[in-house]
Amino acid sequence: AQSVTQLDSQVPVFEEAPVELRCNYSSSVSVYLFWYVQYPNQGLQLLLKYLSGSTLVKGINGFEAEFNKSQTSFHLRKPSVHISDTAEYFCAVSGTQGAQKLVFGQGTRLTINP
Amino acid sequence: EPEVTQTPSHQVTQMGQEVILRCVPISNHLYFYWYRQILGQKVEFLVSFYNNEISEKSEIFDDQFSVERPDGSNFTLKIRSTKLEDSAMYFCASRATGYNEQFFGPGTRLTVL
Numbered sequence: 001a002q003s004v005t006q007l008d009s010q011v012p013v014f015e016e017a018p019v020e021l022r023c024n025y026s027s028s029v030s031v032y033l034f035w036y037v038q039y040p041n042q043g044l045q046l047l048l049k050y051l052s053g054s055t056l057v058k059g060i061n062g063f064e065a066e067f068n069k070s071q072t073s074f075h076l077r078k079p080s081v082h083i084s085d086t087a088e089y090f091c092a093v094s095g096t097q098g099a100q101k102l103v104f105g106q107g108t109r110l111t112i113n114p
Numbered sequence: 115e116p117e118v119t120q121t122p123s124h125q126v127t128q129m130g131q132e133v134i135l136r137c138v139p140i141s142n143h144l145y146f147y148w149y150r151q152i153l154g155q156k157v158e159f160l161v162s163f164y165n166n167e168i169s170e171k172s173e174i175f176d177d178q179f180s181v182e183r184p185d186g187s188n189f190t191l192k193i194r195s196t197k198l199e200d201s202a203m204y205f206c207a208s209r210a211t212g213y214n215e216q217f218f219g220p221g222t223r224l225t226v227l
Contacts, residue, residue, distance in 0.1 A: 032214050043118075043205060044157070044218040065131055090157060099162035099170040100209070101147065102216060106156045 002027040002093045006105035013081055014113050021076040021108045025089030031075040031093045034102065035065055038088040047089070050074060061085070086112045116140045118219035120206050126225045127196055135191045135222045137206030145209040146189045147216060148181065150174070150202040157205065161188065196226045 007022040025031065035047040048059025055067040065076045074091060094100040109113045119138045139146050148160040150177050161171040163181055180192045189208075193200055201221050207216040 034215075036218075043220040044207075046215055046217075049215060068169075092157075094214070099145070099147075099164065100214065100216075101159045101162055101170055101172075102149070102157075103159065104157040 002029075002031060002095065002103045004091050004093055004103055004105035006091055006108050007035065007087075008108050009106065010109045010111065012111045012113060015083055016080050017095050018079050019069065019077065019085075021089050021091075021110065023074045023076065024104060025072050025091070025093045026095060027072075027095075030096045032096055032100070033065075033067060034093060034094070035059065035063070035074070035076050035090045036090045036104075037061075038107075040087070044090065047076070052076065081110070081112050083112050083114065085110060118206055118208055118217050120204075120219035122222060123220065124223045124225070124226065129198055129226055130195050131192050133196055133224065135193075135204050135206075136173035137189045137191070137208075137219055137222070138187050139189055139206065139208030140210070140217055141187070143210045143217070145169075145211070145216075146181075147207040147209070148191045149205045149207065149218075151205065151221075152199075152202045159170070160191070160204075165169050193224075196224075198226050201226045202223060 005024045013019045033050040036044040050067045058064045090107045091105040092102040121136045146163040146219045151157045161175045162169045203221045206219040209216045
């Protein structure tokens with residue numbers, strides 16, 4: 001079984017500041033890792049994913065994340081945020097075989113202040 | 115760009131009534147999923163469906179829930195006798211064979227009174 005912990009429920013930052021949203025996971029098997037974004041009143045949109053290979057993955061809207069196997073972490077970063085980045089961000093894991101259901105973290109609400 | 119669609123966007127029902135939530139997955143996808151998100155809580159997996167049968171389900175997915183692919187395009191979630199605690203946003207997702215990304219629909223907000 002897998003589990004995901006997002007350490008911060010809310011993160012307020014000023015526009016153009018850098019941000020890091022933290023995610024830790026646990027699993028007894030190999031996993032794929034994902035970050036999804038949910039804008040107000042919308043569905044879930046994939047930001048980026050780690051399947052294998054390079055531990056630094058780049059996604060849409062200038063976001064990137066680094067997979068750290070020893071620390072079982074997959075933190076999301078952006079060097080300079082915009083008002084439009086205000087949203088809920090979900091970290092998720094799946095197994096690499098079978099149905100590959102997603103197990104989500106609690107979510108982090110990112111609020112950008114002008 | 116192809117997308118997953120869901121209808122209705124919002125459904126209000128009385129406790130004990132049956133509801134059917136509808137989803138149209140992306141056309142060449144063969145893996146289908148239902149998730150739910152109770153207000154203020156995390157997104158939870160309900161069920162996955164492949165090759166016309168359930169491939170995995172969670173503890174939430176009890177006998178009150180069922181899924182069906184009635185034709186070549188629709189994928190439905192039925193709740194036979196709704197409870198207050200079924201109030202949530204329900205998301206449908208689909209995935210292509212050989213790929214790892216699940217594409218999500220916009221969700222159906224179910225309100226049980």
